[in-house]
Amino acid sequence: MSAANPGQQPQQQENPEEAVLSFLRKRGYECTARTLERERAITTVERKSLQEAARHAASTPDSILLHKPMDPQAYIDQYGELREYVSDSLDMYKVELEQLLFPIFVHCFLEMVDQSHAEKAAEFFETYEHDHVFLYKKEVEALRGLRTPQHLEQSTQATMYRDHKFGLRMAQHTFHMLRSFLHEHNLVLLLSITNEHINIEVFAGDPEHSGLHDTMVVGLTGAELDGSPASQQQLNSKKIRWGALETPAVATHRRDQKEAALDTAREGMMPPPASKKPRVGEPALDTINMGDSQVPLPELSDAQWEAELVELKSSVRVSSSALPSVCCFTMFNAHNTMTSLDIARDGSRVAMGTSESVVYSWDLNRLAQTKQFDGKRLSHNDKAAKDRLLGPDVHVGHSGPVYASHFSPDSRFLLTASEDKTARMWSTETNSCLVAYKGHNYPVWDVKFAPLGVYFATGSHDRTARIWSSDHIHPLRILAGHLSDVDCVAWHPNCNYLATGSSDKTLRLWDIQTGQCVRLFTGHRGSLTCCAVSACGGYLASAGEDATVILWDLGSGRRVCSYQGHSSTVWSLDFAHESLVLASGSADGTCLLYTSPSPRDS
Numbered sequence: 001m002s003a004a005n006p007g008q009q010p011q012q013q014e015n016p017e018e019a020v021l022s023f024l025r026k027r028g029y030e031c032t033a034r035t036l037e038r039e040r041a042i043t044t045v046e047r048k049s050l051q052e053a054a055r056h057a058a059s060t061p062d063s064i065l066l067h068k069p070m071d072p073q074a075y076i077d078q079y080g081e082l083r084e085y086v087s088d089s090l091d092m093y094k095v096e097l098e099q100l101l102f103p104i105f106v107h108c109f110l111e112m113v114d115q116s117h118a119e120k121a122a123e124f125f126e127t128y129e130h131d132h133v134f135l136y137k138k139e140v141e142a143l144r145g146l147r148t149p150q151h152l153e154q155s156t157q158a159t160m161y162r163d164h165k166f167g168l169r170m171a172q173h174t175f176h177m178l179r180s181f182l183h184e185h186n187l188v189l190l191l192s193i194t195n196e197h198i199n200i201e202v203f204a205g206d207p208e209h210s211g212l213h214d215t216m217v218v219g220l221t222g223a224e225l226d227g228s229p230a231s232q233q234q235l236n237s238k239k240i241r242w243g244a245l246e247t248p249a250v251a252t253h254r255r256d257q258k259e260a261a262l263d264t265a266r267e268g269m270m271p272p273p274a275s276k277k278p279r280v281g282e283p284a285l286d287t288i289n290m291g292d293s294q295v296p297l298p299e300l301s302d303a304q305w306e307a308e309l310v311e312l313k314s315s316v317r318v319s320s321s322a323l324p325s326v327c328c329f330t331m332f333n334a335h336n337t338m339t340s341l342d343i344a345r346d347g348s349r350v351a352m353g354t355s356e357s358v359v360y361s362w363d364l365n366r367l368a369q370t371k372q373f374d375g376k377r378l379s380h381n382d383k384a385a386k387d388r389l390l391g392p393d394v395h396v397g398h399s400g401p402v403y404a405s406h407f408s409p410d411s412r413f414l415l416t417a418s419e420d421k422t423a424r425m426w427s428t429e430t431n432s433c434l435v436a437y438k439g440h441n442y443p444v445w446d447v448k449f450a451p452l453g454v455y456f457a458t459g460s461h462d463r464t465a466r467i468w469s470s471d472h473i474h475p476l477r478i479l480a481g482h483l484s485d486v487d488c489v490a491w492h493p494n495c496n497y498l499a500t501g502s503s504d505k506t507l508r509l510w511d512i513q514t515g516q517c518v519r520l521f522t523g524h525r526g527s528l529t530c531c532a533v534s535a536c537g538g539y540l541a542s543a544g545e546d547a548t549v550i551l552w553d554l555g556s557g558r559r560v561c562s563y564q565g566h567s568s569t570v571w572s573l574d575f576a577h578e579s580l581v582l583a584s585g586s587a588d589g590t591c592l593l594y595t596s597p598s599p600r601d602s
Contacts, residue, residue: 020036021033021036021037024036072112072115072117072120072121072124073120074189075108075111075124075189076108076120076123076124076127078108078187078189078190079104079105079108079124079128081187082100082101082104082181082182082187082190083101083128083131085097085181086098086100086101089177092206092207093173093174093207095207096168096169096170096171096174096207097174097178099168100168100178100194100198101131102132102136103193103197103198104190104193104194105128105131105132106139106143106161107161107193107197108124108189108193109121109125109143109146110143110146110158110161110162111193112124113146113147113149113151113152114149116149118147118148121146121147122147125143125144129144135525138526138527139157142155142157143155143157143158146158160483161197162197164483165197165199166197166198166199167198167199167201168198168199168200168201169200169201169203170200170201170202170203171202171203171204171205171206171207172202172203172204172205173206173207174207175200235517235518235519235557237557238518238519240496240497240509240511240519240554240555295455295495295496295512295513324576324581324593327347329343329350331352334352334354336355337355337356338352338353338354338355339353339354339355339401339402339403340352340353340402340403340404340405340416341353341405342404342405342406342407342414343407344411345407345409345411346411347364348364348365348411349361349362349363349364349407349411349414350362350364351405351407351414352392352405353401353402353403353404353405353416353418354401354402355401355402356401357396357398357400357402357418357420358394358395358396358398359394359395359396359398359402359405359414359426360392360393360394360395361392361393361395361414361426361428361431362392362393363393363428367390393428393431394431395414395416395426395431395433397424397426397433397436398416398418398419398420398422398424399418399420400418400419400420400443401418401419402416402417402418403417403418403419403443403444403445403446404416404417404444404445404446404447405417405447406447406448406449406456407428407449408449408453409449409451409452409453411428412427412428412429413425413426413427413428413434413449413453413470414426414427414428415447415448415449415456416447417444417445417446417447417458418443418444419443419444420443421438421441421442421443421444421460422436422438422440422444423436423437423444423447423456423458423468424436424437425437425470435470435473437458437468437473437475438473439466439468439474439475440458440460440462440464440466441460441462442460442461443460443461444458444459444460444461445459445460445461445485445486445487445488446458446459446486446487446488446489447489448489448490448491449491450491450495451491451493451495453470454469454470454471455467455468455469455470455476455495456468456470457489457491457498458489459485459486459487459488459489460485460486461485463482463483463484463485463486463502464478464479464480464482464486465478465479465482465486465489465498465500465510466478466479467479467498467512477512478515479498479500479508479510479515479517481508481517482500482502482504482506482508483502483504483506484502484503484504484527485502485503485527486500486501486502487501487502487503487527487528487529487544488500488501488528488529488530488531489501490531490532490540491533492509492533492537493533493536493537494537495512496511496512496513497509497510497511497512498510498512499531499533499540499542500531501528501529501530501531501542502527502528503527503528504527505524505525505526505527505528505544506520506521506522506524506528507520507521507522507524507528507531507540507542507552508520508521509521509540509554519554519557520557521540521542521550521552521557521559523550523559523562524542524546524548524550525546526545526546526569527544528542528543528544529543529544529545529569529570529571530542530543530544530570530571530572530573531543531573532573532574532575532582533575534575534580535575535579536580537554538553538554538555539551539553539554539560539575539580540554541573541575541582542573543570543573543584544569545569547564547566547567547568547569547570547586547588548562548563548564548566548570549562549563549565549566549570549573549592549594550562550563551563551582563584563592563594565584565590565592566584566586566588566590566592567586567588568586568587568588569586569587570584570585570586570587571585571586571587572584572585573585580595581593581594581595582594
């Protein structure tokens with residue numbers, strides 16, 4: 001054993017981080033050195049906090065750090081501490097911190113059930129469920145009956161929560177405050193849940209400037225995303241062809257408009273310059289960005305081309321100063337029977353689906369012929385003739401309630417979707433069923449023809465939307481990504497994209513060519529029931545059980561504004577053909593028109 005030389009100083013091992021900092025300062029990289037020091041300080045605080053938590057739990061065999069079951073009372077106590085901390089926070093931080101409560105509530109409950117602590121789980125659920133019923137009523141009801149690990153395996157909702165992460169955004173200062181609180185109070189259970197089941201996107205800036213209400217609501221976004229708002233933002237930044245479809249009729253009409261504008265300019269009356277993208281509220285056809293469809297489309301016949309051109313020239317722009325006329329139809333003896341309704345684009349036909357599996361349609365031009373009998377004493381033959389004119393065409397073929405119906409652009413065909421898992425196409429000329437499209441595994445909730453016909457889309461309880469061609473009995477595309485029912489579908493005017501709304505509270509835009517999701521919109525507090533794309537192709541509207549109508553910008557993937565006015569579920573939405581005037585119909589018995597964005601987001 002050799003002795004150390006007393007005159008020799010022991011060599012001191014240099015910390016690698018100190019060496020890096022020294023190198024950066026020598027090279028003049030002061031900004032980088034300061035950033036590294038800040039990150040080092042944060043890491044040191046986290047390491048110390050975890051070491052203290054580990055020492056505190058070292059004597060306990062049921063330690064969460066070892067991923068073993070823990071005393072169920074710890075979940076109740078730690079969640080209660082977090083809830084009290086959020087409640088006592090300043091208002092500017094409270095909005096962001098409150099986002100965290102529901103995901104942690106869900107996973108605390110699920111973990112207690114998974115560890116067979118049924119009584120404590122029920123106590124925890126009953127104590128705190130009222131905090132979340134207002135915003136997450138359906139989710140809370142789905143969790144209420146879970147009591148055993150076997151229930152978790154059988155529950156679709158529980159499986160979704162355990163397989164996917166919640167995503168939310170939080171200001172940097174708010175995040176540091178939250179992290180310090182969790183570490184200082186040794187809330188290791190909540191730290192574990194946050195790391196495993198929640199993705200928090202931290203951004204620089206103050207909470208009041210976060211745009212939280214514009215972009216994110218706590219929820220699950222699907223398997224193709226990692227659950228973080230950052231990945232959603234990356235998806236929504238993809239370039240898409242949002243322009244409207246330029247058919248020959250539209251091209252001719254645009255050329256006529258430009259020539260008229262030049263004539264006006266020559267007379268000394270220069271019109272205002274047109275922007276590339278329509279201004280929200282008052283777009284004109286000559287300001288719409290036009291594009292081509294990437295999918296094969298049918299060629300218009302001369303008669304169809306001329307009819308479209310006449311329609312464009314005779315159409316009147318709807319605005320706040322020129323509101324549309326209203327035509328109302330009343331369905332008698334249809335209480336608790338009518339399940340769907342559609343009016344043809346040209347207003348010539350009306351179709352009604354019923355819970356009795358029967359579809360009724362009326363030819364409104366034929367109804368107008370009954371006026372010849374007004375004021376006359378009718379013979380038996382006249383009465384029979386009038387009854388034939390007034391009576392509907394009856395379409396029998398479905399074996400379940402008919403949840404959706406939609407006329408083709410030329411009103412020659414009618415599509416219907418039913419609980420019997422099929423979509424059917426009917427001829428309005430022969431009143432016969434032409435074909436039944438089978439492919440979905442569960443009830444079909446919605447069906448829509450493409451703007452030029454031929455193609456159509458369906459949405460189903462099987463969580464998929466499908467693209468069909470009327471001349472094929474099998475779907476061309478299956479669009480999968482939603483975590484729950486696809487309740488509504490809407491085509492983009494250029495036929496390149498399809499919008500789908502779901503019970504998972506999200507709205508998606510799909511590329512028809514690739515079958516990929518190119519936009520994901522989150523912000524609704526309830527299931528979506530309807531959606532619509534503007535005629536200019538730049539905006540998408542959605543509404544649902546939260547009684548809120550939201551307008552989205554397809555180019556940026558962000559919310560433009562939200563409209564509050566209804567007091568119950570919104571069941572229908574539609575844009576005017578020549579502007580961004582939007583109409584919504586609700587279960588509260590009202591129909592509202594929106595002509596411009598709301599001055600503030602709600």
